[in-house]
Amino acid sequence: MAQVTLNNVRKVYPNGFEAVKPASFAINDGEFVVLVGPSGCGKSTMLRMIAGLEDISSGELNIGDRVVNDVDPADRDIAMVFQNYALYPHMTVAKNIGYGLKNRKIPADQIAAKVQEAATMLNLTEYLDRKPSQLSGGQRQRVAMGRAIVRDPSLFLFDEPLSNLDAKLRNQMRIEIKALQRRLGVTSVYVTHDQVEAMTMADRIIVMNGGVIEQIGTPSEVYHSPASTFVASFMGAPPMNLLNGHAAGGRVRVGDHDLHHHDQDRPLTVGIRPEDIVPDTTGPLQINVSLIEELGAHRLLHGTLQDQAITIHVGKDHPVTTGPIYAAVKPNAVSLFDVESGMRL
Amino acid sequence: MTVSKRFRWSAVLDHSILIMGALLMILPVVMLLQMASTTDVHTMKNGPGLVFGDQLPLNFQKAMFKADGFTGANTGVRMLYNSMILGFGFAIGKIVVGMMAAYAIVYFRLRFATLAFWVIFTTLLLPLEVRILPSYEIVQKLGMLNTYQGLIIPLIASATATFFFRQFFRAIPEELVEAARIDGAGPIKFFVDILVPLSRTMIAAMFIIMFIYGWNQYLWPTMITTDEGMYTLVRGIKQITQVNEGTNLPEYGRSNLLSIIAILPPVLIVIFFQRWFVKGLTESDK
Known part of the structure; x- marks a missing residue:
């Protein structure tokens, strides 16, 4: 078990590309932190620096109470699960799981016992003698997990471990990984580009974009109070509606509609989650619905609010038609952002 | 489901072409076998024919155990042994050197690694025949004439093997290397525990x-070995047919049988490794 602290950790590649701008944050003991962002945002580089697979250009990385900048990956007391599982194809499941222990000169009988224990935990006991090629994707993923947990590391690192699985299996493995992490209580860092994984698995989410950390917070904070327009549009499917507005005389207006209050007179970006706009025949917003997306449990109405695109989320029981409808915004559901910087106000 | 096959002339044509090809490959071997089964006099008088004689056991006896020359060391058994050593030493040496060179080039951040690779690669343009004099001089000065080391070592640097292993290693996923690093496998462990087993089809x-290439070496053994006890089969056979002087007849039976014996090990190796061979060059289980 360990706390992980990053102090101005930065990554610059030899060609001058700054993949990770100086970043500082701490991961608490036993916490499950998800690094999320679009591809190329630096989240994988961040993880690989923590793993020791990538050199840290400047700054300081602590795992537990050690500075590990120059410590070999094998000596950082970490375990990593890779996107393509990275199982050794010529070894049986048992050997795959036990390889790290064997390299640490642990006696064979202890290895066997630990492999057995891990296999039992992951329902792999009947596959111990098989080769990875004889396993399904989900089983391979479990073997990769087994290889990680068998070492009792103080830190788990996950590099998009579910992205090669089909949707159904992904949901199942998501729950399994989360449950396993809860049970073992091992500090974990999990990289993904899938915001659903981030929301469902994380204790805290770190949203990255262009090598910069945009926001660190609980899933609820990140979702309901996004720190920037980037976070607002990245987290959530469909994303938050971002509308051009203007504050004057203490009122924030989008077109003719009065939505919120703000003290300064200035242009603004107004963010409202699709589910925070409720159809209401007496509501103040007039929205022209042009397209209805049927999703079974709910529907998405796409339309315009005075020439600005807007999406509304409505429950399955609500009758919908295209054409003009009236809607209201739930109280306290409006986020305001600076037009220039995109930062939350 | 039964499909009645219609007779087609094209099938006849296809098969005759195949049969002719097969005969073209088989007939020389049959000829060798025929001449090895008759007396040398018979062969001298009639040339190769289709009538098999009964001299096979006698010729076999001569082929394996009779020696020429002054020392009496170059029996068939001895030459077979020498050829085996050359074949195995050559093949294993080339694989070991090629793998290690490719390992260094692919996995270590060496300065000028790419340049080094291309330099190695260009040596393909410099086969043994081109560098035979300096090579000979080096071996001679190192006192390795008439030794197995002298026979094998100058030949085992291999651009071909290095190239193939380099391509193979480059196709191994980076994540596997990283997983091994996290699992605590150092460079040697990674090579032995992971890279070598993964490369077994390629090996x-x-x-x-390489075995066949080494087995068929003629020029280099001829240069390096003057001691009759060091002769390889390929060069020894030539020696036998050469003693056509005075009233001596060339020993057709003996040399032809020895030729067949010389063909056998490469054939067996191919049959034995065939499955692996195809696998190694076409698919990869990574």
């Missing part, structure tokens, strides 16, 4: 090619 394919 088998290389082994076949």
Whole structure:
């Protein structure tokens, strides 16, 4: 078990590309932190620096109470699960799981016992003698997990471990990984580009974009109070509606509609989650619905609010038609952002 | 489901072409076998024919145990042994050197690694025949004439093997290397525990090619070995047919049988490794 602290950790590649701008944050003991962002945002580089697979250009990385900048990956007391599982194809499941222990000169009988224990935990006991090629994707993923947990590391690192699985299996493995992490209580860092994984698995989410950390917070904070327009549009499917507005005389207006209050007179970006706009025949917003997306449990109405695109989320029981409808915004559901910087106000 | 096959002339044509090809390959071997089964006099008088004689056991006896020359050391058994050592030493040496060179080039951040690779690669343009004099001089000065080391070592640097292993290693996923690093496998452990077992199909394919290449070496053994006890089969056979002087007849039976024996090990290696060979060059189980 360990706390992980990053102090101005930065990554610059030899060609001058700054993949990770100086970043500082701490991961608490036993916490499950998800690094999320679009591809190329630096989240994988961040993880690989923590793993020791990538050199840290400047700054300081602590795992537990050690500075590990120059410590070999094998000596950082970490375990990593890779996107393509990275199982050794010529070894049986048992050997795959036990390889790290064997390299640490642990006696064979202890290895066997630990492999057995891990296999039992992951329902792999009947596959111990098989080769990875004889396993399904989900089983391979479990073997990769087994290889990680068998070492009792103080830190788990996950590099998009579910992205090669089909949707159904992904949901199942998501729950399994989360449950396993809860049970073992091992500090974990999990990289993904899938915001659903981030929301469902994380204790805290770190949203990255262009090598910069945009926001660190609980899933609820990140979702309901996004720190920037980037976070607002990245987290959530469909994303938050971002509308051009203007504050004057203490009122924030989008077109003719009065939505919120703000003290300064200035242009603004107004963010409202699709589910925070409720159809209401007496509501103040007039929205022209042009397209209805049927999703079974709910529907998405796409339309315009005075020439600005807007999406509304409505429950399955609500009758919908295209054409003009009236809607209201739930109280306290409006986020305001600076037009220039995109930062939350 | 039964499909009645219609007779087609094209099938006849296809098969005759195949049969002719097969005969073209088989007939020389049959000829060798025929001449090895008759007396030398018979062969001298009639040339190769289709009538098999009964001299096979006698010729076999001569082929394996009779020696020429002054020392009496170059029996068939001895030459077979020498050829085996050359074949195996050559193949194993080339694989070991090629793999290690490729390992260094692919996995270590060496300065000028790419340049080094291309320099190695260009040596393909400099086969043994081109560098035979300096090579000979080096071996001679190192006192390795008439030794197995002298026979094998100058030949085992291999651009071909290095190239094939380099391509193979480059196709191994980076994540596997990283997983091994986190699992605490150092460079040597990674090589032995992971890279070598992963490359086994490639090793088998290389082994076949290199064994046959080594087994068939003629020029270099001729240069390096003057001691009759060091003769390899390929060069020894030539020696036998050469003693056509005075009233001596060339020993057709003996040399032809020895030729067949010389063909056998490469054939067996190919048959034995065939499955691996195809696998190694076409698919990869990574």
